[in-house]
Amino acid sequence: MSELTMNKAKGQINIVLNSKTVNHLVKDERNDWFDGEEHQALRNIQKELDQLIGLDHVKKIVKEVYAWLYINRMRKENGLKVNRQALHMIFKGNPGTGKTTVARLLGKLFFEMNVLSKGHFIEAERADLVGEYIGHTANKTRDLIKKARGGILFIDEAYSLARGGEKDFGKEAIDTLVKGMEDYCDDLVVILAGYPKEMDYFLSLNPGLPSRFPLTIEFPDYTVEELVQIAKQMLREREYEMTPEAERKLCVHLEGTLEAAGRLKFSNGRYVRNLIEKAIRKQAVRLLHEGRYDKKELMTIRDRDFVFHT
Template sequence: MILEKKMDDLEHELSKIVGLEELKLQLRKLAKGLLMDEKRRDMGLNLGRRKAPHMTFLGNPGTGKTTVARVLGKLLHSVGVLSSNKVIEVQRSDLVSNHIGETALKTRKKIAEAMGGVLFVDEAYRLAKGESKDWGVEALEEIMSVLEDDNLVVIFAGYTEPMKRVFSANEGFCRRVTNFFQFDDFTCNDLAEMLLLKMNKQDDKSRLNGFKLHPSCTFDAVSQVIEKNSYEKLRNKMNGGLVDHMLNNARENLDSRQCAVK
């Protein structure tokens, strides 16, 4: 029953993620393996501990990499891999200093903050610029040095092509980081589904809280509007950000129309 409850919780979290069906299958597979290990230990079996599943997320901005990282934090905590569900998100500026010796200190501080949870390194390719005097590689090496720790999972994220610099900057990268996930760009249908989900699940802090879509804004209608009013290159560049842009524009246009009413 506990196993089923945890899988149900995972499915609930995955239901919030639009598209990425292949990725969801891999996450379910990972979850089932971890949960079965937990069940076997409860039965008294002395199992060896799995290595922390460090990962690389490849894809354009707005494709859900940060959202999936947060789901993973909850999953890995619920099955006992991590002692916390926290996800610490960092970029180059959080890790690298222009002063000698400070990059290692900044990076270690963030590692210590993330210990017990997930360290999510966004735009990780910026740590491997390929310049001889750049301190980014030092930050990368500091992170690589703690990948054997059982109570930390590191997720590196970034564009597919530039991330190849990270793979080559440290010869042990692909040996220690063995889970690679590709985040594809969203289709018009994906973006329409995302927009409808956002409008149906507004929280108190949302700028659109209290507003509803007109009944004419069906799934098909929204998808057609997106396809007609944006080109593929823009959609691939913005992905989920396009939905936020559309909703903000809708709110501003509504305000303008209502102000014009006498």
């Protein structure tokens, strides 16, 4: 028998398997166990996972889920008992902390492992599930589940489903969702995502829900250093780089913004992406004015390309 247990406080999953060898494999900090040909599915997403800055415990959890699924498959092949694999998850984290990005990657991984038949990704919010009159909500939610079957249904700000209390149609959406999750457990992964505090409150109001989501992953806010790394990574992907002066300016700006706005209003990776895209537009205008079109200059973001409004 294999089972998945969680350490909620740390946002970590522990995988407990009867086979000692396997247990050892999971606990082992060695990183080369997935080098073999048979672990191609994990390696296919590894590159994208590696490109994510920080998120070490998220990366570790992805590997652990992979190990659990792989060993379950091996157990099945050897005629051993295998628990039903519900992979529904809760993602807790502030905006822009990588929840959507990781959910998409999991879709790919589960498809490669034949856990999901399509691996596609459907992002939904309250309005996609909740209708306006009696009977409308159940149909809307069922249609959404149908569309998501074979892939990942990612419900952002999931707590908004409970917004109107008992009389609201949100309750009907939750009930229909839970039924769909049970019915299509073998070919659908539902991920409920949102801010940590609101998610906790939402789950406390719906005591039937937590047990249906065996995995909880926490996405911490990024440090300024990580945000700068994310900026560099985004520039690299677009074939740009910033000068050391530009990097310093960005760093000072991020420190100031976090101090002034606090974490609640800050959208982490998305904020950085917006800054980068804006700087790229500013650079384009500057280069036109300067008439400089050599390759080096076309790739360079200078400090004056970062224009911040305070």
